[in-house]
Amino acid sequence: MIDTENDALNIPEITGIPGGTTQEYVYERLRNAIMLGAITPGTSLTMRGIAERLGLSPTPVREAVRRLSSEHAIQIKDNRRLTVPLMTSDRFEELVALRIAVETHAALRALPYISDIVIDRLTEIDGSMDRFVAERDSDQLTLQNQAFHRMLYSVNPAQASLPMIESIWLQLGPFQRQVITEVAEYYQIDRHKEVLAALSARDGAALSAAIANDIVDGVLDTGRKLLAAEAGGEAGQP
């Protein structure tokens, strides 16, 4: 019975959150597992199962699960079963549209605070992404891609939208990774370069368009293909 959970939880150990609580550790570990697709959407888990698997008491696990549930990363079904929600075509389109809306907004709000130093750092991250593309390291690619966007939006000192953006990333998570894995070569048409150019020119309209293009090219198009393939090969939804 718990064997299925064993399968779903063979997560790379978190490298060690320094002064964190156990509950934080569980949260980060589950979050990573979801992001990296280590928990196949649809498989059912139990809190006690996770606790036993991690050698912990149910208490901190329950808190972590509830947090993830309130971020819509985990579904608590009516019968006490936990699952990572399956992605449907409608939900996917909605999440991507929302991501574009919020991220272009965040980018525009960050633009007034952009400095050359920040542009340099962003360029650096973008450069490291090129290397990871060459090495086909999709985990690091995902990580650096997120770092790029996060740094851009965080330039705004009153930043309020980042938590929501991260929540969208999490919901799009298992998918986004799959997408990047399958079509890593796309990244050679690097939309981040357009973002950097728009930042240098302090051009809001161009920035907005570049962010939207980055999301569309990086997630939307390929995500649609994947969903279509899934629907063809195997029924994703009953």
Place this chain on the structure above:
Amino acid sequence: MIDTENDALNIPEITGIPGGTTQEYVYERLRNAIMLGAITPGTSLTMRGIAERLGLSPTPVREAVRRLSSEHAIQIKDNRRLTVPLMTSDRFEELVALRIAVETHAALRALPYISDIVIDRLTEIDGSMDRFVAERDSDQLTLQNQAFHRMLYSVNPAQASLPMIESIWLQLGPFQRQVITEVAEYYQIDRHKEVLAALSARDGAALSAAIANDIVDGVLDTGRKLLAAEAGGEAGQP
């Protein structure tokens, strides 16, 4: 010592969440308290204090507090003290701008699904708001205003932005209520009527503008005045 907490927690009893867990009850009750401004921003609370005040064990309280903390409705300071974050001018501007961005987006995504039945229901809610304006019942006014927006966005069956919108409401919460209380008469210039007109005409641009105007008139302008007054009379931030 707990007297301060007593002061801050004289919350109207939740009218009874039917089959909910204790943790859910605490969450809803604290959430309401924050929304209605029953917890003065800045006053420090403790988990055990809240638990004792509510006659519960610390366990469900901690879970509820953590959830609220991850929604940025409660701040967990470094010294184990819980506070509702103080509103600053920058943060306020940022939250309102974000609210406009996300809510106009949500409205536009809902527009294709609008039916005459929905318009009727929205009109009904708007009518009840008029009555509450006359009665100066600002709590019900807040509630109905939220119901109006929530119903509009929920027409979209793949809705994904509502949780984020509610999170923004929560962060804006104590403030928003104060605003509505002070300037309830504003609502006679009813922007909701413009929203309804745009919906009837299935006019996206007009809808977007009407939602933005509703937020600007209802929150932004008066919120700015309030912040200015606070800054003048008493230092809100050191």
Place this chain on the structure above:
DNA sequence: AACCTAAAAATGTGATACCATTTGGGTAAA
């Protein structure tokens, strides 16, 4: 053989107990 039923195992939830850490206040010294 199919279906209903009863017993047994397991699950989520909340209270309690225990521990390490922090806080606060009062005493002692300057």
Place this chain on the structure above:
DNA sequence: TTTACCCAAATGGTATCACATTTTTAGGTT
């Protein structure tokens, strides 16, 4: 009077325990 320090009280965190519900299994009935 002020300042440094120390000890008791309180706090957050986790594990364990107890309980009500649910799920699963086994058995018996039609």
